Amino acid sequence: MGRTTSKDAQALIHSLRSAYSATPTSLKIVDLYVGFAVFAAIIQVVYMAIVGSFPFNSFLSGVLSCVGTAVLAVCLRIQVNKENKEFKDLAPERAFADFVLCNLVLHLVIMNFLG
Amino acid sequence: MADGESSKEATARTLRNAFGNVLSFFILLLIGVLAFSIRLFSVIKYESVIHEFDPYFNYRVTQFLTKNGIYDFWNWFDDRTWYPLGRVIGGTVYPGLTLTAGTLWWLLNSLNIPLSVETVCVFTAPVFSAFASWATYLLTKEVKGTGAGLTAAVLLAMVPSYISRSVAGSYDNEAVAIFALIFTFYLYIKTLNTGSLFYATLNALAYFYMVCSWGGYTFIINLIPMHVLLCIVTGRFSSRLYIAYAPLVVLGTLLAALVPVVGFNAVMTSEHFASFLVFIIIHVVALVYHVKGNLSPRMFKVAVTLVVSVGLVVCCAMIAVLIALVASSPTKGWSGRSLSLLDPTYASKYIPIIASVSEHQPPTWPSYFMDINVLAFLVPAGIIACFLPLSDASSFVVLYIVMSVYFSGVMVRLMLVLAPAACIMSGIALSEAFNVLTRSIKFQLPGSSGTSQSRDASLNTDGEQNDIAKTEKMDETVKERPSKKNRKKEKEPVEKASIRSRIEKRLLVLPLEASVIAIILLVLLGAFYVVHCVWAAAEAYSAPSIVLTTYSRDGGLHVFDDFREAYAWLSHNTEVDDKVASWWDYGYQTTAMANRTVIVDNNTWNNTHIATVGTAMSSPEKAAWEIFNSLDVKYVLVVFGGLFPSLHA
Numbered sequence: 227m228g229r230t231t232s233k234d235a236q237a238l239i240h241s242l243r244s245a246y247s248a249t250p251t252s253l254k255i256v257d258l259y260v261g262f263a264v265f266a267a268i269i270q271v272v273y274m275a276i277v278g279s280f281p282f283n284s285f286l287s288g289v290l291s292c293v294g295t296a297v298l299a300v301c302l303r304i305q306v307n308k309e310n311k312e313f314k315d316l317a318p319e320r321a322f323a324d325f326v327l328c329n330l331v332l333h334l335v336i337m338n339f340l341g
Numbered sequence: 342m343a344d345g346e347s348s349k350e351a352t353a354r355t356l357r358n359a360f361g362n363v364l365s366f367f368i369l370l371l372i373g374v375l376a377f378s379i380r381l382f383s384v385i386k387y388e389s390v391i392h393e394f395d396p397y398f399n400y401r402v403t404q405f406l407t408k409n410g411i412y413d414f415w416n417w418f419d420d421r422t423w424y425p426l427g428r429v430i431g432g433t434v435y436p437g438l439t440l441t442a443g444t445l446w447w448l449l450n451s452l453n454i455p456l457s458v459e460t461v462c463v464f465t466a467p468v469f470s471a472f473a474s475w476a477t478y479l480l481t482k483e484v485k486g487t488g489a490g491l492t493a494a495v496l497l498a499m500v501p502s503y504i505s506r507s508v509a510g511s512y513d514n515e516a517v518a519i520f521a522l523i524f525t526f527y528l529y530i531k532t533l534n535t536g537s538l539f540y541a542t543l544n545a546l547a548y549f550y551m552v553c554s555w556g557g558y559t560f561i562i563n564l565i566p567m568h569v570l571l572c573i574v575t576g577r578f579s580s581r582l583y584i585a586y587a588p589l590v591v592l593g594t595l596l597a598a599l600v601p602v603v604g605f606n607a608v609m610t611s612e613h614f615a616s617f618l619v620f621i622i623i624h625v626v627a628l629v630y631h632v633k634g635n636l637s638p639r640m641f642k643v644a645v646t647l648v649v650s651v652g653l654v655v656c657c658a659m660i661a662v663l664i665a666l667v668a669s670s671p672t673k674g675w676s677g678r679s680l681s682l683l684d685p686t687y688a689s690k691y692i693p694i695i696a697s698v699s700e701h702q703p704p705t706w707p708s709y710f711m712d713i714n715v716l717a718f719l720v721p722a723g724i725i726a727c728f729l730p731l732s733d734a735s736s737f738v739v740l741y742i743v744m745s746v747y748f749s750g751v752m753v754r755l756m757l758v759l760a761p762a763a764c765i766m767s768g769i770a771l772s773e774a775f776n777v778l779t780r781s782i783k784f785q786l787p788g789s790s791g792t793s794q795s796r797d798a799s800l801n802t803d804g805e806q807n808d809i810a811k812t813e814k815m816d817e818t819v820k821e822r823p824s825k826k827n828r829k830k831e832k833e834p835v836e837k838a839s840i841r842s843r844i845e846k847r848l849l850v851l852p853l854e855a856s857v858i859a860i861i862l863l864v865l866l867g868a869f870y871v872v873h874c875v876w877a878a879a880e881a882y883s884a885p886s887i888v889l890t891t892y893s894r895d896g897g898l899h900v901f902d903d904f905r906e907a908y909a910w911l912s913h914n915t916e917v918d919d920k921v922a923s924w925w926d927y928g929y930q931t932t933a934m935a936n937r938t939v940i941v942d943n944n945t946w947n948n949t950h951i952a953t954v955g956t957a958m959s960s961p962e963k964a965a966w967e968i969f970n971s972l973d974v975k976y977v978l979v980v981f982g983g984l985f986p987s988l989h990a
Contacts (some may be wrong), residue, residue: 245635324538
């Protein structure tokens, strides 16, 4: 039983890797960016758990900045993905402009909230 | 030959479209004028004054804002109320309404239109109700097309429930909040339909305006997650849903935390937890869909078994921690007002001061008829119309009406949230009904050939019917937009479905006489609604309640201006720093009109203080004298209703 599971898991990882290697480089860069943002958010949460959340607005704005960045990047990735049929008629330039605008609003708010 | 004909047809169609657009623009303009002018009865019948209690406080805050500027406003500590405690106004008030009116006033003055602050405050609510009906048009248009949008906008422009809160002079939070509510919903639906981050940003900003304006924003932040959850459960998850929801939660939470009165509550109280929970769920679901798209079905099954066995343990642990955290707080993290919504008996058990306010009582059946009138009968038809076909947008509207019906049943004040939903539903129902009936008349009229049946021939000259013909076209586009499930597999079933719907449409022809009679009946119903609305606006909801009128038995009109006379007496005959004690109802008016310090006012934040005044009022003179002396009170304001002829006649 245990052996079949590990075998299956190996096959799964293999197929995941092969599926992922087919994605274009630009999307991989976005993925890296998302991964970095999530990583930064996790570090902050761990730090909060160890040290305490005293300037709560700083903690909140730090974490939400990272999460927000990640979410917006995911949205961008969804929109510029060629395989996604829903956004065929959306130009990547338009998607990027929206992304920049949304980020601008997000970080203006965060700067305001940092206090 | 055929090409020429089709191009001619195309130009005719674009011409008709352009004509329809211009027409609907003018209809919208008229709807705005209607929404504004039906709310002016109070100014015509009485005068241009601020109404009731809370509006006086808002008016006073606006005056302060226009005089001292925004920074002093945020730091305003008011020592004229709640003597000797005082109140931090900047941090305890929803600033949306005040800032809106202040900006309007500043704008008008910089354009050299010298209106007084009071005039701007009086007319803020009617102006925003015009905006609200335009927002309703946009929202309903996203759901069911232009015809339904226009009908819903007309209905909302004069729905009595909304009129009761937004007549000229009723300068209260709800006046701008309903507009913000509808507009936020519109932007959410728009984002859901287009999947554009631009609209998602606008949606977050509209939500920010709503948070600024009214405590009812928790309705939005719970309704939208519920809709997202509904979509996920019914298998309608799409990347557009993700784009509509995830940025809204992050941006919306941050923006809400910027408003001083909300602050950290945006992440600390249970009202907001639903959105975070759904935020996590939607990420898990999005990941699952993403992985599913990349893997073969067999491998996906393996992955599911692996992840589920590991994930279940983690999930259980997390839920246990969460429950422990929530359960450790005494009210389970919910604020009293929200708890009284979930458990209608909560307020009367634990917070009697909330339960004692009449607008927090459950409504009676007649109040439904009074406030939404014939819409109550049209709503079920609208719900049915929303299910054929069910899209993401129409499922949202259905959820909205279901939730708001529940909330309006708990608290009569929340009838205000129900009214827009009822208008949207009735607009859809009416426009669909007109659609079916006019089509069946059109089919049977002599001279219309078989081929022109499928086209929307512009036989109707009437504006409304023309729009409805356009709705038909919009409907078809809605129908042809397949649901998420079908999209992945094949296009064929969709085409089949649309063919079937076309056949059904041809079969769905009512007899000529029946449809004519039905149209006449519907028009009569609409006329009845209009008559009722005008009556409600003119008679029931326009009284400013600081000026009272009664009719004596011989038909003469008595005007009682005692309240304002009393406040004027106070401001002319007492020292500036004198303290006036009164029951809390009159606190706002005393500070605003007489400019004297009061002990308690309508912002009932300190029950003990109110109880002290209550004790003094109900004690014998000697004991009361001591209590009032301890509070530095020099004057006591008492309302004596004994001389009202209508009361003792």
